[in-house]
Amino acid sequence: MKRSLNHIFIVIGLLFLTFTGNAQSKMVYTDAHDLNLIGKAEDSKMYYHRLDTSAHQDIPAIVRTLATRSAGLALSFTTNSATVSAKWCTSKLATADNMTGIAFEGMDLYIKRNGRWQFAGVARHVSHECSESVIAENMEAGKKECLLFLPTYDETLSLSIGIDQGAVIERGDQPFKKKVLIYGSSIVQGASASRPGLAYPARLSRETGYNFINLGFSGNAKMEASVANMLAAMPMDAIILDCVPNPSPEEVLARTNYLVSTIRRSHPRVPIICIGSVAREKGNFDTVVAAKVALKDKYFEQEIRKLQKQDKDLYLIGGDGLLGKDQEGTTDGIHPNDLGFDRMLQKIRPEILNILKRYQI
């Protein structure tokens, strides 16, 4: 009986595959290599890696691994298709409990309309490896400028975009100008925005037109000397340092000067914008966490204030109050949710814009 049931399930499964195979075969797929993948700090041999990890053997192994995750990468293309779908494969990683699957290993699409990037749909994974998903359908005729944000926490292994038969898809432009690096923790990488395009560097890019580059490394951004050297060697028009959450207070005290000074030596006039830690809601009742975060912020501010005496292009935005005053702006006491990120952006976005304008960037 059990074997017969198994046979029935296999037949049903094959019928289902045939059916969905037919449905999918209506879409015509283009590999992402033929479109324009934006958001990288540098060219990388592996198309979906943020950094060329083989060229950075001296940075910590975990940071190299995290650089293979596609946080902040977005595929720019244009199409007149009424439907946009995606086939993509990621590594086998399962979603973290403080994130949605859509953010961790899914994607979201934005289309430019009336001069503004507007949300159009999400690509939802059906397995932790390879999935196919309709992202948006029944759209009006006409050419659409599209930006598809890749998974923030998983490694993307392959991606192709599906359009209706007879429709056209083309490589899109780089829609963002200049290059503003953001070096930071899981919060920069995208935890806990509810989808990839809501990670704060991605929101900043769409909302300001500047090319903010996601150099967020979950559980890391500990200002290691090797990482400081790597950052300093990168081309940039400005850099944001949002790296207080993960190092210990002692590491903040010991490493801040080297990080800032090293970047400054390679980039004598770029604005360096530092942000205090927002990861403090867990310390609302936990007195040990509260004291630790306060000490890290104190050390960070102390080191930045010292450096500012001889560096008029170094800025500090305090972390206190950036997520609001009601403690509802995080998912888990550490990582901002979309409400926390929105409150944070309402405060830091105008400050960052003012600084960039001052430098005519």
Place this chain on the structure above:
Amino acid sequence: MKRSLNHIFIVIGLLFLTFTGNAQSKMVYTDAHDLNLIGKAEDSKMYYHRLDTSAHQDIPAIVRTLATRSAGLALSFTTNSATVSAKWCTSKLATADNMTGIAFEGMDLYIKRNGRWQFAGVARHVSHECSESVIAENMEAGKKECLLFLPTYDETLSLSIGIDQGAVIERGDQPFKKKVLIYGSSIVQGASASRPGLAYPARLSRETGYNFINLGFSGNAKMEASVANMLAAMPMDAIILDCVPNPSPEEVLARTNYLVSTIRRSHPRVPIICIGSVAREKGNFDTVVAAKVALKDKYFEQEIRKLQKQDKDLYLIGGDGLLGKDQEGTTDGIHPNDLGFDRMLQKIRPEILNILKRYQI
């Protein structure tokens, strides 16, 4: 070699279990049955079920199943412990891709301080069945009023609260007054708030002091006659009907009158507050979805307006614009994220409060 490695892993695993077992044994656990579980619409035989499903054989089977999920339930207790932990078991369900695991099968703790319920920490699951998690630690001495919000999407099977040895835990009061039912879809049930306490009925309760009851049924709330009859039989001081997202336009047209009239017959003077659908961002580019949502809202408004001619205690809050104008307020085009919920609450909370005050509720 592989077998030797396996043996090593098993030994390491046992050592780890022994170690964490020792750590956990320091906590003293109290079963949730000895504390105060609030948030139910009615007494239920099964402690963690929202409804007594055996008493409602006529409602759709899927709604009965969804009533076993612990959305909106919260455990009220007081303790002077510096640490609060939880052991809990849920069904084997895995997290949906548009939610975090913390919201789906985890919990979050609020503590009253300075007259306000403040976030204190989350209980993070380590398996899809039974987990143990420290929620908050290193807290100051003194008695704390605690509210622990249960998983919104999973069925809770057991729960006990851990405190430090020598500390005291007691049954807490019902902190909220009156009873305001909210009947609705997944959006009411809690998708896609990032943790249970951020589901909008839970936020309304903490922020207003009224006892908002979560009757959200994911993918349902289709205004079936059997469900209308069940709702009408419940005690209530007011009811909110947020049930446009899931029924078809034809169902909205056919069923709205019966739902409202049936509740009204049993409750001649309670305010009935209707909310239009917020699930419309997917229709930002999808013209079919946009037309369908518009039609449902049109039918709903039309039916409510007709009823209002003879019912001065019937109110309608339109869904348009409740999530903001930038289309960033949802996780997946349908379910509000914490930003969307916050925007929604900023608009509906004062309207609801004004209505309740008008009735001296």
